[in-house]
Amino acid sequence: MELRQLKTFHTLATTLNFTRAAEVQNYVPSTVTMQMKSLEDELGVKLVDRLGKKVALTDAGRSFLGYVDHILCELEEAQYAVKQSGEMTGTLTISADETLCTYRLPAVLRRFRLRYPGVRLMFRPLSTPNLKQSLREGSADIIFMLDEMKGETGICGEKVRDELFYLLVAPEHPLASQTDLTIEDFNGETFLLTEQGCSYRMFFERSLSQKAMGNITELEFNSAEAIKECAKIGMGIAILPEMAVAAELNRGELVPLPWDLTAVSFASQMFWHEEKWMSPAIEAFLDLTRETFLIQS
Structure with missing residues (x-):
């Protein structure tokens, strides 16, 4: 061998x-x-x-x-x-969902690449349901997820940033001008949601179910960008994190609805397998991630 x-x-x-x-x-x-x-x-x-x-x-x-x-x-x-030069080497495989890939991780990856050019980075975007499985199978060293704060056997996790979520509509949407909403106001509306298995989609659907909400339509997307574009042209109500819609909110292209989504705390989190050997490269990536998210706060 x-x-x-x-x-x-x-x-x-x-x-x-x-x-x-x-x-x-x-x-x-x-x-x-x-x-x-x-x-x-x-x-x-x-x-x-x-x-x-x-x-x-x-x-x-x-x-x-x-x-x-x-x-x-x-x-x-x-x-x-x-290694005589003291330069850090090795290979790191990082995975994350589409939203964090787009809005949070580019700055981390760029800073790590500049600081540790001897480490080869392999980045694998994955859907939310497959992320933790990639740790268990050993196909990823570190994963990033938007999730509720909860522990899981065999996996170490750390919150790097709290994340706000909004229900969003186009300025011309009938609900955009209302200052207060009840569950009945959503009857007959279309919701633009991420794929099945996404933690904040499951929380949102669970909260509606508990309030006996019915008669709604759900359209499913695997891209936050697609959800935004559809919401902007009035196709329905989007549920997205603030990081994904900051520019659209500033430009007035989307309007947040007065609906409380703070019942559960969602956060950007990083995870690694508790039994995996923590190489210098993994430790360095975790440290630089903490540093970068602190700067972004």
């Missing part, structure tokens, strides 16, 4: 794509295929199911990934310890 095979397997397990894995490793795709076949032959098990150019980890592959991740982390630690 060779180190290059382990690196290839780790990259393939991270990207879930033979072509992308070959690009990251600077190989041709056939080399990735050959190394994976050799590794599986030596282990006597299938590590991945091949679905065209894409792959899915088998149960054996998910188990093996944990050990490979530990081996490569130990190697990075050794390289860091003996």
Whole structure:
């Protein structure tokens, strides 16, 4: 078993794509295929199911990934310890939902890249329901989510910033001029919402259900930008965090409705696996994230 095979397997397990894995490793795709076949032959098990150019980890592959991740982390630690220049090295895989990808993380990624050019950053946007699973499977080192403050076994989390949410409409919307709303005012309205599994969508739907709200239409989007554009042309009521709509609020393109969404505290949070070795690069990214969010406050 060779180190290059382990690196290839780790990259393939991270990207879930033979072509992308070959690009990251600077190989041709056939080399990735050959190394994976050799590794599986030596282990006597299938590590991945091949679905065209894409792959899915088998149960054996998910188990093996944990050990490979530990081996490569130990190697990075050794390289860091003996590197004469003292420059930090290694690879970090970061994942987040679409909203944080767009409005919070670019500043963090840019500052980290400038401060630690020797660390390779791999960024993988994921839908909210898949984020914590990526930590458990070892395909992400750190994830960022908009979520309620709550603990979870096996995962360490930290709030980096409280986030405000609004119900928003176009200035011409019939509800825009009202100074007070009741649940009955939403009868017959259309709500523009994020994908199923999003924590603040679930809270909003739960709160409406508790108030016996009915006769509404829901349109589902996987992009905050799409929700904003549809709300601006009067298609319905959007629920979005302040970070995503600050410019539109300042320009008067969207109007916040007088509806209290503070019953549950939502925050931008970062998470990492409690059993994962905290490499110098991971520690540095967490520290720089805290620093950057403090500046943004």
